[in-house]
Amino acid sequence: MAEKTYLQAISDGIRGEMRRDKRVFVLGEDVGVYGGAFKVTLGFQEEFGSWRVLDMPLSETAIVAGATGAAIMGMRPVAEMQFADFVSCAWDHLVTIAAKQRWRAGTPVPIVLRLPSGGGFSGGPFHSQNPESSFAHIPGLKCVCPATPEDAKGLMIAAIEDPNPVLFFEHKHLYRRIKAEVPDERYVTPIGKARIHAEGDDLTLVTWGAMVYTAEEAAKQLPDVSVEIIDLRTIMPWDKQAVLESARKTSKVLVLHEDTRTGGFGGEIAATIAEEAFEDLDAPVRRIAAPDCPVPFSPVLEKAYIPQVDDVVRGLKELAEY
């Protein structure tokens, strides 16, 4: 065990797989000589050469389509979008080809697409988004959103092993801020299994990604309320059973995410709880999410946009008092 940043854990996960499996290679803009915009693949080109660490032209379509073709031919590409926001340029190839090829043509497409996502840095409308809900809606894609360094490594290995297209949403705000012990050996964190971040009895708070830490801070400010924080880890597939079990135990659920509210994945979670655990509830399921507008640039506006600890404290209080 050694203490690693979230970023280092992602990097270790990919490097380890590249060392043990020749089929694994990375491609993206500036991933080689520069080591990636966030330095996740720093030093990779020296170790693996320029044909396994491909600096790509500014061509998101060619990156995802190229990964798809290579994967169908037996490779295990790990492709990078420099920012998750740019995945819009490759939407067609993920949704039209990669997601559907197995179902309609019998051809599996084992690709990993890394998506540095999330705000908090005045990145503005095009460097801050959390588009995971859009892709969770597409049958055939898997969506992974780790919150901890340990999960970042274990889920990266799981994503590379998975025979499906896996979108790996890595939150930029966690890259260097979050450090924790990470096992040195190879391990797989299963896709579709939630993690109880904190146990509690009064309330359930379901979240993922960077919001896990916002939830933790908020819960600390309410010592009289026992909050169970569930880190979903992956939203497609998502761990319904863990959420329903906790909902039945606490009878009150708050869903928190950094993506916008309408059509956000929180709605799916709330609807599932309403359908399957209605009789166990003592309060309506509440959602806290970003408002339905683009991500703003100004720090003042961005603070008003991304759910803050105070917002969650307020939400938890209201729910506790319901």
Added chain:
Amino acid sequence: MAIARVAEPSGSLQDVKEQGLDREDLLGIYRNMLITRGVEERGHILYRQGKIPGSFYTGRGNEASAVGVATAMGPDDVGTPLHRDMGVHITRGVEPWRILAQYMGRADGPSRGKDGNVHMADENLGLLAMVSHLPAMLPVAVGCALAFRIREEKRVAVAWSGEGAMARGDAHEGMNFAGVRTLPVVFICDNNQWAYSTPTHLEYAVEHLADRAQAYGFDGVVVDGTDVLAVYRETKRAIDKAREGGGPTLIECQTLRMEGHAVHDDAFYVPKELFERWAERDPIERYRTWLREQVDMSDADEEEITGYVKKLLNDSLQRADASPQPDPATLMDGVYATPEDLDTPHHK
């Protein structure tokens, strides 16, 4: 100003022999062209009988281009043929009854009723199933070529696009990347002059689409797409070059789409004289004449081939019609792949 090389028409038997085709190969090409047209003609019948749900697309006029290209491909090469390229499936060995079953949405179609018309392929024959978004499979073929290059395999990917889809960003990104990395890929542009109802002068402003190849750092060739042996020769050259590390080639095969975009479209917008002019260059008729003149294809040879094709297609029709409808219980099968699904020739 034209930039791309304009290919010579096919020559004598001697020229063809030098390209590695013997009499049997040449008659085989004829047979594949007849099967290609025959499958689509039977598709028309099935459509009129109400047995094909949705729409129905053919590649009439494109038989020489599709069969010529596929004949030049090696056994381990791969390709992403489109909806005018039935001849590729036939040449690679897809059984016609499975194609007819696919048209009808039956359980034995390659997509088992999950997708329609020519949205199918047999991966074991090195073909990847197309999608409606054109030319989305072009950069995917480039990705196949990337895998071959990384593994240093002497294999080539063939990517198809129509002249209409050459306007899309996918074509640019795929070709640019392939040029940058000198990847083993051959781009085939089926220029059939009409993108649904849109004529070429509203699609592009260069003289030949193959001229664009120079902008990507590789060669462009314009070839008569009704001349199967010229298509074969140019594709073979391009594939050999790619296999030896020489990088991509863009081959523009000029044809005319001899029917509407799909079965519902009577192509009223195509001038009648254009159809008449290109009907005189019917690829099958043209090749038949060549075979009779150059290879002494006799009446007996012809009867043997046409008899074989007729029987094959009649049997195929019966077998396809006997194929069951898909079981609704299979609807959700394969939305997500399992590790066992990776047990394919490409993942070994």
